[in-house]
C-alpha cells in the first residue's frame with residue numbers, strides 16, 4: 001500500500017525549492033524561502049497557510065496537481081522573479097466606497113434618485129438631498145467595475161469590501177423611500193460580489209430611520225444577497241445609537257453574525273455645523289464623530305448587551321482610544337456612567353478599527369491600545385490619495401512587525417468576514 005506522507009509544509013518546500021535561485025533559511029526552527037535577496041514565502045503561525053500557498057505557487061509553475069480553481073492572480077512566485085510580498089497574503093480592504101450607478105444614471109436623465117438631485121458644477125457636479133450638498137474630490141467615483149479592479153491591482157488590494165459613499169445613506173427619507181434606496185444599492189453591491197467573488201465583498205446600507213425595515217433589509221442582504229453586514233452612519237438623523245429602539249437591530253445583527261462598519265458623513269457631522277471652513281468638517285469632524293460613536297456604543301451599554309456583536313469603526317476610531325483614560329475617569333466618578341459594569345477601556349478591544357489614521361505614529365498608538373488583532377486595512381477608496389498605495393504604506397512601516405502587518409493586511413478580515 002502506498003501512503004502519502006507529505007505534509008503541507010513538505011509540499012510547499014518542494015514547490016518553493018523548484019524555483020531557480022531559491023534558498024531556504026531556517027530561523028527559530030521555521031523555514032522561509034528566498035530569491036533575489038528577498039523572502040517570498042513563509043509559513044503562518046499554525047502552518048494553515050502552507051497548503052494554500054503551495055497550491056498558488058504550484059499553479060504558477062504549471063504543476064499538474066494544482067486545482068483548476070486556483071486563482072492565477074495569487075501567483076507571485078514566477079521563474080526568476082521574486083514577488084514583492086508573501087505569496088500567501090491576500091490583502092483585504094474594509095473601507096472602500098461606492099457611489100451608486102443609479103445616481104449617475106438619474107443625473108444623466110435629469111431625474112432625481114431617491115430625493116437626491118444632480119446639479120452640474122465644476123468637475124462631476126454636486127448632488128443635493130436632505131438639505132446637504134455633496135461634491136466629489138475624486139473622478140474615480142464614476143469608475144466602472146473593471147476600472148475599479150485595475151485601480152485595486154495598482155494598489156495591491158486583492159479584495160475590497162464595498163460600501164456606499166456615506167452622504168447617500170438617505171436616513172432623512174421616509175421609511176419606504178429609504179428601503180427602496182437601500183435595496184437599489186445593496187443589489188448593485190451584491191452584483192459586484194457575484195460577478196467577481198474573489199475581488200469584492202460587500203456591506204449593505206439600511207433604512208435605519210425605520211428599525212423594523214432595517215432589520216428586514218439586513219436579513220435580506222446577509223441571507224439572500226451574501227453581503228457581510230452593513231455600513232452605518234454615526235447617528236441616525238440625530239438619534240444616537242444607545243437609543244433603546246436600536247437594541248433589536250443590534251440583537252438581530254449579532255444573531256446573523258453581520259459586521260457593522262461605522263462611518264460618519266463629511267457633510268453631516270458634529271463639527272460641520274460649528275465651522276464650515278478649512279475643510280475641518282472632514283479632516284477633524286469625521287474622526288470626532290468616529291470617536292463619539294465608539295463612546296456611545298461603549299458607555300451606552302450596546303457592547304455590554306451584545307457581547308458577540310461585530311463592529312468596525314472607520315478612520316481608526318478617530319481619537320477614541322486616545323480618550324479612554326479620560327472616559328475611565330468619568331466612569332469612576334458618576335453613577336449614570338456606570339450603566340456598564342466595567343470601565344470603558346475594558347470594551348475598546350471588542351471593536352475593530354481601520355488603518356485610515358493618517359500617520360504611522362497614530363497607527364502604532366492604536367495597535368498598542370487595542371492589539372494588532374483588532375486593526376484592519378482600510379483605504380477610503382477613492383478619496384484618500386495614498387503614496388504609493390495603502391498596502392505599500394502598511395508594508396513599509398518600520399514600527400510594525402511582519403506579524404502585525406499580516407494581521408492588519410488580511411488575516412483579521414479574512415477571519416472576521418469569513419472570506
Ligand SMILES: [Zn+2]
Pocket residue numbers: 095097263314380
Ligand atoms: Zn470613507
